Amino acid sequence: MTLRQGKMLLDEIEGLALEVTEHQYKIQPDLMQRYGKPGFEKSRRDTVYTLHYLAESVRMDSPSLFVHYVGWLKQLLAGYGLTEADIRTKLELILDRVRASEKDEWTDRTIRILNRGIARTVEAGEVPSFLNKEHSLGAESRMYLDALLSGDRVGANTLIDQLIERGETIRDIYRYIFQASQYEVGRLWQTQQISVGDEHYCTAATQGTMSRLYARWLGTERQSRKGTLVSACVGGEKHEIGLRMLTDVFEMEGWDTHYLGTSIDEDKLMDLIAQRKADIVALSATMTFHVRLMKKLIANLRADERTADALIMVGGLPFNVDPLLWQRVGADGYAPDAEGALAEAERLTANRRRRERVRGQTGTAAEEEGGQGLGS
Ligand code: B12
Known part of the structure; x- marks a missing residue:
């Protein structure tokens, strides 16, 4: 396997997952005794997931996305009696195939990220409870x-x-x-x-x-508004509560908000961002394999003159796992939660207003200096 041109990996994931799972069941025949045929199918499906996470981490050059996934998988599979060694074996079989395949521009990075994932299988790190009586409420x-x-x-x-x-x-x-x-x-x-x-x-x-x-x-009267927010989840993302909370916090704080939830067609989203003259577009992804769709969507928003001016913020689990990922998808800003998002939006819009004032005062000279990167 190689991760050539992004598309190649996705073309090959199903076949590769089958190959790796068959190989693992061959060298660990006890797996068939323990889990039978349904277990084989589950293992194959888990391998498909693993390869999607790997592919996304490689594309984004973000080892922490894959390392986090391996930690998560370890905890998940422990509940089914699968051990660190079982997961390590699977990752090593994938690594063998990467090494055996023709070298291309992605190979070194894939090997490096796989090795980080393999190292994660032996590190401790159970997720503790999120509810702690020492926390507020x-x-x-x-x-x-x-x-x-x-x-x-x-x-x-x-x-x-x-x-x-x-x-x-x-x-x-x-x-x-x-x-x-x-x-x-x-x-x-x-x-x-x-x-x-x-x-x-x-x-x-x-x-x-x-x-x-x-x-x-939720009021019925519109007061003076701080700005306009359009928010949506990307691709097939089904996790929408976090984005809804974020949108509500903006609305409570005096923003005019347009929450679009999940499954919004990209063209319609772009039309709406243009119609509503959004100051901020908030895009959410929880599943790592949606990050590349986010990157594509942001590039499309920048390329369309109707939406090119909107400031784009991103967030959700992968962005919390890798706090620099927002830059790699081309966003203007990121925050780990709703309260942080509000502060970041206010910072971004204040920066923009300041730049516009400067441009208004100094005319073309400032315009020439201004360049890209509004607000960041
Ligand atoms: C409820 C839930 C679901 C529901 C979602 C329903 C809905 N209407 O939203 C359903 C059942 C659909 C679901 C499905 C799945 N889920 Co789920 N789900 C959850 C769960 C338990 C809660 C999500 C939630 O409400 N969080 C609360 C909100 C408030 O937090 P948040 O999303 O992080 O949002 C905050 C910040 O991230 C940030 N933020 C979010 N968006 C944005 C955007 C911007 C611009 C900014 C600045 C900030 C920002 O601000 C938000 C507010 O503070 C999570 C657990 C978790 N840790 O989140 C798992 C979880 C996310 N799910 C998980 C999984 C595995 C799945 C499935 C693959 C399960 C399956 N086998 O089918 C599918 C995938 C579906 C898909 N394609 O999207 C895993 C993901 C693990 C991983 N390594 O990626 C989690 C972490 C559970 C776990 N601990 O294993 N899930």
């Missing part, structure tokens, strides 16, 4: 999640009402209760302590609770 977030996990949505809503009555802000409830409990739900699912049904229930209940809170803060 830590005890309350535990009570909220416990209520949901016992199927008590009404109890969870009552708790939120009580918190608001005692003076907690909706922004803090978003951050310390909803976000923290959603992260914990993910960890519990990954370590097989709760089912996918539990995860769906908690997620739907939290979305319901957020909607219930709108009556408390």
